[in-house]
Amino acid sequence: VTASKGAGQGSRRTLEMESVWGLGGLVLLRDSVEWEGRSLLKALVKKSALCGEQVHILGCEVSEDEFREGFDSSINSRLVYHDLFRDPFNWSQAGEALPGGPLGALRALCRRTEPGPVTIALDSLSWLLLHLPCTTLCQALCALSQQHSPLGGSPPVEPVRVLGLLHMELHGPGPMGALSSLAQTEVTLSGTAGQALAHILCQRPRQHPTHQTQCFSILPDFSLDLQEGPLLESQPHPDPHIPPVEPTTHLTFNLNLSKKEREAKDSLTLPFQFSSEKQQALLRPGPSQATSNIFYEPDVYDDLDQEDPDDDLDV
Amino acid sequence: MAAAATCGTSAGNKGCTAAAAAAAGGKNNVTSFQRKGPRASVPDSGCARLVSIAGTRPSVRNGQLLVSTGLPALDQLLGGGLAVGTVLLIEEDKYNIYSSLLFKYFLAEGVINGHTLLVASAKEDPADILQELPAPLLDDNCKKDFDEDVGNHKTPESNIKMKIAWRYQLLPKMEPGPVSSSRFGHYYDLSKRMPQELIETSKWHGFFFPEKLSPTLNIEPCSLTHGYIKLLQFIQNVIYEEGFDGSNPQKKQKNILRIGIQNLGSPLWGDDICCTENCDNSHSLTKFLYVLRGLLRTSLSACIITMPTHLIQNKAIIARVTNLSDTVVGLESFIGSERETNPLYKDYHGLIHIRQIPRLNNLIYDVSDVKDLAFKLKRKLFTIECITKLTFYGTQGQKYLLSGHLQRNFAINNNHYFRRLHTLKKIY
Numbered sequence: 001v002t003a004s005k006g007a008g009q010g011s012r013r014t015l016e017m018e019s020v021w022g023l024g025g026l027v028l029l030r031d032s033v034e035w036e037g038r039s040l041l042k043a044l045v046k047k048s049a050l051c052g053e054q055v056h057i058l059g060c061e062v063s064e065d066e067f068r069e070g071f072d073s074s075i076n077s078r079l080v081y082h083d084l085f086r087d088p089f090n091w092s093q094a095g096e097a098l099p100g101g102p103l104g105a106l107r108a109l110c111r112r113t114e115p116g117p118v119t120i121a122l123d124s125l126s127w128l129l130l131h132l133p134c135t136t137l138c139q140a141l142c143a144l145s146q147q148h149s150p151l152g153g154s155p156p157v158e159p160v161r162v163l164g165l166l167h168m169e170l171h172g173p174g175p176m177g178a179l180s181s182l183a184q185t186e187v188t189l190s191g192t193a194g195q196a197l198a199h200i201l202c203q204r205p206r207q208h209p210t211h212q213t214q215c216f217s218i219l220p221d222f223s224l225d226l227q228e229g230p231l232l233e234s235q236p237h238p239d240p241h242i243p244p245v246e247p248t249t250h251l252t253f254n255l256n257l258s259k260k261e262r263e264a265k266d267s268l269t270l271p272f273q274f275s276s277e278k279q280q281a282l283l284r285p286g287p288s289q290a291t292s293n294i295f296y297e298p299d300v301y302d303d304l305d306q307e308d309p310d311d312d313l314d315v
Numbered sequence: 316m317a318a319a320a321t322c323g324t325s326a327g328n329k330g331c332t333a334a335a336a337a338a339a340g341g342k343n344n345v346t347s348f349q350r351k352g353p354r355a356s357v358p359d360s361g362c363a364r365l366v367s368i369a370g371t372r373p374s375v376r377n378g379q380l381l382v383s384t385g386l387p388a389l390d391q392l393l394g395g396g397l398a399v400g401t402v403l404l405i406e407e408d409k410y411n412i413y414s415s416l417l418f419k420y421f422l423a424e425g426v427i428n429g430h431t432l433l434v435a436s437a438k439e440d441p442a443d444i445l446q447e448l449p450a451p452l453l454d455d456n457c458k459k460d461f462d463e464d465v466g467n468h469k470t471p472e473s474n475i476k477m478k479i480a481w482r483y484q485l486l487p488k489m490e491p492g493p494v495s496s497s498r499f500g501h502y503y504d505l506s507k508r509m510p511q512e513l514i515e516t517s518k519w520h521g522f523f524f525p526e527k528l529s530p531t532l533n534i535e536p537c538s539l540t541h542g543y544i545k546l547l548q549f550i551q552n553v554i555y556e557e558g559f560d561g562s563n564p565q566k567k568q569k570n571i572l573r574i575g576i577q578n579l580g581s582p583l584w585g586d587d588i589c590c591t592e593n594c595d596n597s598h599s600l601t602k603f604l605y606v607l608r609g610l611l612r613t614s615l616s617a618c619i620i621t622m623p624t625h626l627i628q629n630k631a632i633i634a635r636v637t638n639l640s641d642t643v644v645g646l647e648s649f650i651g652s653e654r655e656t657n658p659l660y661k662d663y664h665g666l667i668h669i670r671q672i673p674r675l676n677n678l679i680y681d682v683s684d685v686k687d688l689a690f691k692l693k694r695k696l697f698t699i700e701c702i703t704k705l706t707f708y709g710t711q712g713q714k715y716l717l718s719g720h721l722q723r724n725f726a727i728n729n730n731h732y733f734r735r736l737h738t739l740k741k742i743y
Contacts, residue, residue, distance in 0.1 A: 133587065134582055134587055134590035134591070135583075135586065135587050135590065139437075139582070139583055139585070142437075142525070142583055143525055172591075173628070174589060174591050174592065174626075174628045177625075178581070178582045178589045181411070181581065181589075181626060203410060206447075208410075208412065208650060209410050209650060209651070270479060
């Protein structure tokens with residue numbers, strides 16, 4: 001039973017990953033010093049190449065040979081590589097470098113007109129953030145991930161997927177927040193002792209964001225292996241040191257009445273309610289109610305001077 | 316504001332009275348004073364006291380012309396509605412789910428009332444935004460839908476007639492049910508889209524910033540970000556050409572222009588206040604709001620702006636922006652925060668903070684007494700409610716101490732009455 005349940009969970013999770021994958025838009029892969037993300041980027045690039053999509057790669061941080069290492073020739077032939085690493089400022093006049101620098105390269109990617117689904121991998125977004133103003137980069141990314149058809153009519157059916165590798169430690173909260181608000185999916189990588197963990201925050205338009213955690217590993221040929229792991233469809237866990245707030249404890253009045261108590265409460269005559277018994281009592285003054293008595297025991301602090309203080313006044 | 320309307324009408328009035336005086340002067344030569352009254356013979360832009368534009372009503376407090384925000388509960392919290400000529404700023408929640416709903420409600424209300432719309436966005440095409448407006452709840456089936464949505468959440472205690480605090484039952488409820496023939500403030504069904512024919516008959520102008528941005532532009536350094544300059548010019552053109560500011564007064568029926576600007580201040584508009592703390596153009600957004608408010612004050616228009624204030628790095632800018640807007644409403648959703656698991660908030664999806672309400676031609680604010688407001692997104696409706704549990708339980712500590720002593724000290728025992736009263740004062 002457990003084996004089939006595990007298999008069911010695994011297939012459910014792969015289905016979720018597929019639906020996340022099919023969403024398109026901007027996918028941020030946030031890595032850190034502890035766990036690098038380029039291997040995941042290459043695995044996703046390989047996956048889309050195997051699906052028959054066009055793949056464009058804007059390489060800025062590593063050389064083309066290093067990026068293509070590990071891919072077999074069929075995949076390598078499908079990748080269209082735009083190299084910004086060798087000559088980012090176009091100093092060599094050879095004319096091979098991309099005109100317009102990084103911004104020109106991004107805008108050229110926006111303007112490509114071949115039909116069909118396409119994946120664009122940006123390696124890395126951190127490099128682009130450091131070389132371009134943040135607002136320009138955000139505008140270019142938005143234009144890239146929302147490819148409108150030249151006719152300007154219906155939205156494109158095939159998704160455009162933009163994978164961006166972002167190194168979390170390099171940037172402050174401002175650019176990170178700005179890019180997160182643009183992204184459809186955010187994958188934060190972490191891991192312990194050989195096991196990689198991806199926290200996926202997926203924001204479908206006009207729906208609540210969903211958060212899931214996925215264990216995975218990358219095989220040497222850059223295939224992605226999704227694994228069983230702790231399934232945390234989380235609500236965030238409350239801090240264990242702080243007990244959950246339960247406001248009905250420590251009250252000095254009783255909120256939960258038993259049935260008998262409720263009946264007793266309902267049958268109680270309230271003081272201001274003018275019931276018939278009160279009316280009778282008032283109409284027939286009893287013997288003890290001729291005068292009303294006040295019993296007063298003076299306190300230590302009370303001043304019981306019988307003299308009228310106004311007597312001193314010369315009025 | 317209504318000032319523009321009354322200027323128009325008073326100019327018309329003077330013309331009418333002068334003409335009538337000339338006519339009467341010919342007749343009996345006694346006096347040129349004429350009583351201003353409604354004249355049926357004068358054309359429409361003439362002598363009516365208050366111009367009756369569809370979808371507006373004067374405020375019960377000071378006669379200010381108000382339009383509905385599309386959400387009657389929000390109208391009630393803002394003192395009847397949004398004043399014509401003012402800006403409603405919505406501070407977005409973290410994932411921009413609920414603020415975009417309020418934005419759509421505002422535009423949908425404009426479509427229903429026949430107002431002209433101006434939609435500006437840097438992220439989505441305005442045509443797409445208009446396709447997603449919620450459908451209005453029609454009179455015959457709206458009461459049924461409303462009750463079925465509300466009725467599921469009625470707790471058993473609320474049905475009991477109150478015996479002690481019976482006066483509270485006479486208080487008006489936070490969200491009145493849909494009135495069948497209400498002309499101000501309509502209800503919308505979020506599960507359905509607005510019918511296509513209603514959108515097509517409405518008049519709207521769209522401003523999609525990426526289309527206006529030409530890639531080979533030399534952006535000369537200027538105090539206002541390029542996107543903001545373009546947007547202001549666009550708004551000014553629309554106001555002038557369509558006559559919302561009183562130019563071309565005799566030609567057409569007066570109407571309201573509803574302006575909606577989405578995600579103002581985000582990097583997609585070219586403004587970097589969300590990216591860095593010390594930005595070059597930190598005054599760009601505030602200057603934009605200043606000029607926009609000047610445009611609005613001199614025309615018959617109302618504006619809604621959603622702004623991602625949670626991304627703005629410099630908190631001083633948020634304070635300046637709040638001061639420069641008229642009405643400011645902040646949304647805080649519970650998604651992803653620890654409040655999601657708090658049992659106090661389990662029925663709600665987030666908190667709504669009314670941060671500022673303007674004092675227009677008035678010395679006092681029209682603030683509602685209730686401060687703990689939360690919103691909930693049901694299947695069809697977006698509702699705003701007061702968190703009643705907070706008033707029951709109170710805060711920890713101090714209040715419980717007080718209530719405990721109150722219970723003990725007011726035991727009705729005439730002998731020790733004054734002594735106990737004294738001890739209560741000492742504890743205070």
